[in-house]
Amino acid sequence: MSRAIIREDVIPMPNRYRTLLEIPVAMALVMLVVVSTANAYWISTFTSALALALAARGIGVLYGLLGLVSLCQFALIGIGGWMMLRLSHGTGLPFEINVLIAGVTAAGVGVVWGAPALRLKGLYLALVTLMLAGAYQVVISATGFPDGGAGFLGRADATQRLMLERPVIATSNSSYLVYCAIWATGGFMLAEWLRVTKMGRSWAMIRKDDNTARSVGVNLLTYKIIAFAFAGFLAGVGGALLAGGVGQLDGRAFAASESLFLFALSVVAGVYHWYGALIAGLLLRAVPSLLTDFEINGYVAIIFYGSALMHALITAPRGIAGQISNLIGKIRTIAIPGTGRQAL
């Protein structure tokens, strides 16, 4: 062994940034296939799926990296959507600025809602955040989303309702899908970059154990707050893009149960890989659409979600993305011996 002699050879740092390059390439390929093959209905479905995928990535950060269960992320999508609609109807700010402000607003709310996580974990945190999602459901059902009216709430009467205008570079459905894909790619890359840097290492330490994290100098308060803010930001951006895709939002679509579905499907899809979020978004939006295509009631999707969650928890805790990752690892090992599963 190496007891008395210490060799000063510097070990090369593991290549952590490979995934950062994989994300835009994979997203570009997916978009190329979708835009060239999908009809208007499926283009719209994929647009919504991308918006939800951003929120799912936030769940990936909170649950996959820190081990924190937050069941209010769909409500944060709603907050981002509300802010986007309010700003777009009430100000002349560019679409992109509004998206960012919507993200920052949801981040702020995410921090406030995540505050219990500084004391709570596991089931208790899950319950508290679910209740917050329930509170949002009550409020948004009563107030609705802004639709061009005056005042703080921006509510108009039925004859005057305005649709949100899309950015000038993405007015068609296909171009708006690509536009959303660019935002989603940016969000995924940002999350991945955080994962492989000091932030991600600190989050991993917190997931292991609070005292383990403290023993290497991690400030639990700071790093948990940053995680909730980032997850909220992604959800808010997702909500803003969702609003842009549909033109209006319906308060009834933001029930607390949607946050549960989003979390469950994020687990099914895989919270430990960036493309797990993409799969989660697709599961949440594409499965009901697929059932509709086959003239089956879309609510049957709930049975599918429950079965998939049970299957994931029992046989594939790293989700669909984990299974894909393992498959890629095996193919790599066969194709290029010595390059199996590597630390990222």
Place this chain on the structure above:
Amino acid sequence: MIHIENLTVQFGAVKPLDNLNVTLDARICGLIGPNGAGKTTLLNVLSGFITPVSGRIDVDGTDLLSLSPIQRVGLGLRRSFQTEQVVEDLSVYDNVLSLLDHVGVRGEEAAGQVSRALHFAGLAGIASQLGGELNLYQRRMLEIARALVGGPRIVLFDEPGAGMTENEGQTLRETLLAIPDEFGPQVLLIDHDVDLISATCEKTLVLDFGQYLTYGPTASVLADDIVRKAYLGME
């Protein structure tokens, strides 16, 4: 040097540490005692995870109890845990680097320190492997490597040899013995393996039901009748 004065920890009616007074002045100090003696509690107090009801701990002139756990890491306090705490999804390299992230060591200096610690612990060849792929011995050695970066001044090891084979235990002994010379810190070692304690520790503190039993050169402590009766179960 760790100077402990009138240290008492109390949970309800239970006192895991009861008016402890001792100065730990050896480069490698053993800490032994039967289960429930307060060994791990003492490590948790030193780490800042438990706040004592009274007492003072002085480390080279610094009042340790006035510092937060994070400030103690900055001071150079390092530790391992009874149950190993390697992060499975981080590489061996990043498990060690995670400490340097928080003590202001970056870039080439960080790479150098991580490399030095991994070479020392015999893990240089598996630096890019995930923590989850390591066996128990490698995990224990990784925890040691993590404790040796960022200018450690006091390193607390809580049963680092638990679960190791005889050969692995021998390597662990050599590793522990080399730490003060190679990295400079004072080592405080808890272990139930009396052979490991006697082979590595210059002095040993014995606790019994939270109270000071004795402290002195390890050989004489282990030969002490009271220690043999209280800890080793010998009449």
